[in-house]
Amino acid sequence: MLLIPLLAMIRKDLLLFLTDRRAVIMSFVAPIAIASFFGSIFSGTEAERARVTVALVDHDGSTISQAIVKAAVADANLNVTSPTADEARKAVREGDITVGVVIPKGFGDSAARAFFGGAQKPALTMWYDPSRGTELGLVRGIMTEHIMSAVSQEVFSGPTGTRVVDDALTNLGQSGLPTDQQRRLQDLLTSVRAFNQSAPAGLASGGGGAPVGGITVPYTVAQEAITSGENVAYNGYAHSFAGMGIQFLLFSSIDLGIGILLERQRGLWKRLRSAPLSRMTLLGGKALSGALIALMTLLVSFGFAMIVFKVSIAGSIVGFFMVAAACALMAATFGLLIASLGRTPGGSRGIASLSVLMMVMLGGAWVPTFLFPQWLQRATLVVPARWAVDGLDAMTWRGLGLSAAVAPTLALLGFAALFSTIAVLRFRWEE
Amino acid sequence: MLEVRHLKKSFGTLTAVNDVSFSLRAGELVGLLGPNGAGKTTTVSMISGLVAPDEGSVLVGGAPLAGDTDPKKRKIGLVPQDLALYDELSANANLRFFGALYGLSGTGLEQAIERTLTLVGLADRAKDHVKNYSGGMKRRLNLAAGLLHDPDILLLDEPTVGVDPQSRNAIFDNLEQLKAAGKALLYTTHYMEEAERLADRLVIIDGGRVVADDTIAGMRARVPSANGERVSLETVFLALTGRSLRD
Numbered sequence: 033m034l035l036i037p038l039l040a041m042i043r044k045d046l047l048l049f050l051t052d053r054r055a056v057i058m059s060f061v062a063p064i065a066i067a068s069f070f071g072s073i074f075s076g077t078e079a080e081r082a083r084v085t086v087a088l089v090d091h092d093g094s095t096i097s098q099a100i101v102k103a104a105v106a107d108a109n110l111n112v113t114s115p116t117a118d119e120a121r122k123a124v125r126e127g128d129i130t131v132g133v134v135i136p137k138g139f140g141d142s143a144a145r146a147f148f149g150g151a152q153k154p155a156l157t158m159w160y161d162p163s164r165g166t167e168l169g170l171v172r173g174i175m176t177e178h179i180m181s182a183v184s185q186e187v188f189s190g191p192t193g194t195r196v197v198d199d200a201l202t203n204l205g206q207s208g209l210p211t212d213q214q215r216r217l218q219d220l221l222t223s224v225r226a227f228n229q230s231a232p233a234g235l236a237s238g239g240g241g242a243p244v245g246g247i248t249v250p251y252t253v254a255q256e257a258i259t260s261g262e263n264v265a266y267n268g269y270a271h272s273f274a275g276m277g278i279q280f281l282l283f284s285s286i287d288l289g290i291g292i293l294l295e296r297q298r299g300l301w302k303r304l305r306s307a308p309l310s311r312m313t314l315l316g317g318k319a320l321s322g323a324l325i326a327l328m329t330l331l332v333s334f335g336f337a338m339i340v341f342k343v344s345i346a347g348s349i350v351g352f353f354m355v356a357a358a359c360a361l362m363a364a365t366f367g368l369l370i371a372s373l374g375r376t377p378g379g380s381r382g383i384a385s386l387s388v389l390m391m392v393m394l395g396g397a398w399v400p401t402f403l404f405p406q407w408l409q410r411a412t413l414v415v416p417a418r419w420a421v422d423g424l425d426a427m428t429w430r431g432l433g434l435s436a437a438v439a440p441t442l443a444l445l446g447f448a449a450l451f452s453t454i455a456v457l458r459f460r461w462e463e
Numbered sequence: 464m465l466e467v468r469h470l471k472k473s474f475g476t477l478t479a480v481n482d483v484s485f486s487l488r489a490g491e492l493v494g495l496l497g498p499n500g501a502g503k504t505t506t507v508s509m510i511s512g513l514v515a516p517d518e519g520s521v522l523v524g525g526a527p528l529a530g531d532t533d534p535k536k537r538k539i540g541l542v543p544q545d546l547a548l549y550d551e552l553s554a555n556a557n558l559r560f561f562g563a564l565y566g567l568s569g570t571g572l573e574q575a576i577e578r579t580l581t582l583v584g585l586a587d588r589a590k591d592h593v594k595n596y597s598g599g600m601k602r603r604l605n606l607a608a609g610l611l612h613d614p615d616i617l618l619l620d621e622p623t624v625g626v627d628p629q630s631r632n633a634i635f636d637n638l639e640q641l642k643a644a645g646k647a648l649l650y651t652t653h654y655m656e657e658a659e660r661l662a663d664r665l666v667i668i669d670g671g672r673v674v675a676d677d678t679i680a681g682m683r684a685r686v687p688s689a690n691g692e693r694v695s696l697e698t699v700f701l702a703l704t705g706r707s708l709r710d
Contacts, residue, residue: 040563044549044556051551299545303608306511307564308536462514 037309041317042324048291049325059284059329064336067276071269071341083111084167087120087132095190096140099182100175104133107174124159131171132159143183144196148221166403189228197225267429269341274424275397277333278359278417281326282388285363288322289370289384293377296460311461315368319452322364323357330356347427351437355423358444362416365451372455391417419443464489464647465510465539465616470519472505479505481671483519487616492638492648494662496655498704502671503651504544507620510649511541523616537565540614544621546601547608550594554585554604557593558611565612579607582637599630606634610641617641619650623657635661655696669704 049055088104090097105112115123120132134157142154156175160168187193201221204214295301304314334356337343345352374380392398394408395417401409412418423440426432465487472480480502487493497503508514510521512528520527523535548557558576562568567575580586583603593601606622619638623631638661642648652658658665658679665682667675675682679696686694686702 036566036568037564040560044552044560047556048549048551299543299547300549302508302511302513302541302543302545303547303561304564305513305531306536306539306541308532308534309564310532462508 034313037307038313038317038320041314042321045291045318045321046324049287055284055287058287059280059325060332063273063276063280063329063333067269067272067333067337068341070276071272071337074268074272083109084131084171085111085113085129086171087113087115087123087129089115089117089120089132089134091117091137092135092139094138094140095192096143096182096186097135099185100135100178103178103182104175107178109170109174121159124161127161127163130161130164130167133157133171133175134159140183140186140192141196143179144187144192145200147183147187147196148200148217188224194225194228197221197228201225267341267343269337270343270429271400271421271425273333273337273341273343274421274428275392275395277330277424278395278420279388279392279397280333281329281359281363282366282391282417283385284326284329285322285367286370286381286384286388288318288325288364288367289374290377290381292318292368292371293374293380297377305461311456311459315452315456315459318371319361319364319368322367323360326360326363327356330359343428345428346431348432348434348437349427351432351434351441352424352427354434354437354441355420355427355444358441358448359420359423361448362420362444362451365448365455366416368455368459369451372458372460391415394418396421416444416447419447464491464524465649466522466525467506467510468520468522470506470509470516470521472502472509472514472517478671480509480516480668483668483671483673485666485673485676487647487649489615489647490642490645491663492642492650492661494658494665495649495651495668496653496658496665496700497651497668501668501704503668504620505671506668507541507618507649507651511539511618512536537612538615540609540612540617542606542609542617542619542622544624546605548593548601548604551592553590553592554580554596554607555589557604558608561608562611567612575611575613579610582610582640583607584633597630599626599633602626602630603634603637606637614646616647616649619648621652622650623652623654631657655700659696667700667703674703 049059086104088101090101101112101114104110113129117132117134120129120134123129124132136154136157139154139156142152145151146153156179158168158172160171187196201218204218204221207214207217209217292301295304334343370380370384374384394412394415395401396412397417401412401418404412419440423437423444426436426440430436467483467485470480470483471478483502483506485493495503495506505514509516512531512533522528523538526535528535549560552560555576558579559572562572562575576589577586580589583606585600585603585607588596588600593604596604602622602625606619609617609619623634626634635657638648638650648661650658650661662679664678665675666673667682675685677685682696682699683694686699688694
């Protein structure tokens with residue numbers, strides 16, 4: 033007896049959904065289109081990886097500065113151009129260049145003299161796009177490596193180094209250092225001069241290559257992207273479809289909530305309430321139909337991604353469906369929440385859309401949450417979309433097992449319980 | 464069949480219904496009349512279970528209605544003032560859904576759909592989407608939806624608002640057939656000629672209270688005739704409820 037009205041409510045809502053062309057497009061076509069776009073951006077291969085654009089302005093022209101420029105040009109992470117200072121500054125302001133680096137006149141000589149301490153350190157000017165602070169950090173690190181390599185190589189083996197060491201030894205008495213430290217520095221510089229005199233000429237080539245002199249980074253890096261398995265490339269479409277799937281699944285929940293408000297406005301809720309049905313049956317029927325539509329939205333999106341973009345459930349298939357079902361239930365109960373707190377369909381749609389956009393933005397559906405500040409990363413644990421995206425990522429490209437699906441599933445079911453409790457308590461039953 | 468006892472309902476400081484009592488027998492059509500804001504719709508809402516009364520009770524077949532899931536609610540059919548239909552679905556799909564809410568399924572449901580659509584003259588348009596219906600057709604389908612589960616009591620809240628004379632007449636014919644079949648009908652309206660044509664008895668409410676409960680002849684007898692002519696029902700209504708605007 034209870035099953036007949038419950039199934040009828042689900043069937044009716046599915047019929048209404050499928051006859052609404054706008055709803056179908058928004059639920060199936062839009063997430064696929066947007067996720068495909070985002071996926072294509074974040075799925076570049078190593079060869080296609082975006083380089084940081086840097087303008088290097090060499091006002092020095094010394095052996096050291098030339099070695100720095102040469103090393104930077106050869107660096108796989110940078111796309112280096114050599115404009116004038118004015119052009120570089122203008123390009124940064126207009127967003128065409130991320131960082132502009134100016135090597136001032138006398139930089140090489142001053143850097144070499146400052147290498148052993150005491151002398152004034154030369155200033156390297158960096159202009160940067162304030163909207164791309166993260167890339168500034170990358171450029172600073174890379175430039176530090178190349179400058180240290182070039183300066184130390186010249187100091188230990190080049191003509192500038194010989195001159196600098198000779199000068200330093202001559203002026204040691206004026207350095208202001210205590211006598212015992214002067215004696216030790218004199219021993220060091222004497223050793224460096226002896227080393228320079230014994231080394232073959234013309235080694236100051238700067239950056240890369242064999243360690244023929246100077247300071248180099250004392251390690252190499254063996255990089256491996258940890259994906260679902262060995263030699264399995266990261267598929268950025270998996271994350272994009274998870275993020276966009278969740279976003280549009282939540283949008284479908286807005287339609288569910290607004291649908292209830294419209295039913296109330298059109299007097300249909302009177303018919304439902306006048307039937308001998310419990311409140312739980314009425315809300316349960318709505319929640320189940322909403323969850324089914326949400327699940328369809330998610331599964332159709334992922335189905336498309338699997339066929340077209342070779343996204344796979346590299347982790348637990350059971351876990352994937354657990355997370356997907358919990359996402360759908362969370363979204364459906366969010367729809368009930370909208371219906372219980374909303375007054376009019378028009379007013380509620382605006383507030384609900386804003387809530388969903390905030391939720392998906394903070395949940396990492398647009399940009400990964402690791403880009404957020406630490407406090408925000410912790411704060412977003414109270415956002416259901418965060419658990420949804422993390423759970424789907426875990427089951428797809430991360431290739432984690434069933435146990436990794438448990439926490440996101442429980443969290444999402446917890447949110448569903450919270451939303452439905454508030455919805456039941458706040459729902460306006462009287463007409 | 465239906466007995467309303469001392470119903471009272473307030474919304475905040477406003478008392479919408481105050482000690483309303485009346486009864487409705489099988490095969491009888493009672494007209495529930497009153498000015499705007501008199502408490503007619505709130506009374507119908509309490510009878511159909513949409514609103515819980517603050518005081519009083521609604522008895523169906525001698526037993527009080529108790530809660531949302533009371534099986535006695537199956538004996539009541541509601542025809543709301545709004546066109547409570549899904550425009551995007553066909554008449555068939557609408558009725559299949561509304562019937563299932565009362566537990567109808569399978570052949571029983573199909574037969575009920577055919578019976579009610581035939582009664583309201585929409586059998587040949589059963590597969591059409593409701594959005595393609597005229598206002599009168601929607602009103603008739605609205606009536607059919609309330610009749611689908613074959614209730615003994617039918618609550619009709621202004622069921623002819625905005626329809627043409629042909630559709631109104633068709634609805635009247637339907638209601639007369641139902642009355643003849645022994646159904647009890649409670650009919651709220653602002654149209655005195657409708658009440659005059661259909662009602663066996665009138666209950667007039669004003670300010671949330673019953674100001675008169677009588678047959679049409681009894682109502683007329685309450686207002687003296689100036690020149691021996693029959694007093695119109697509208698004159699009686701205005702005499703009982705006053706001429707001040709209520710909006």
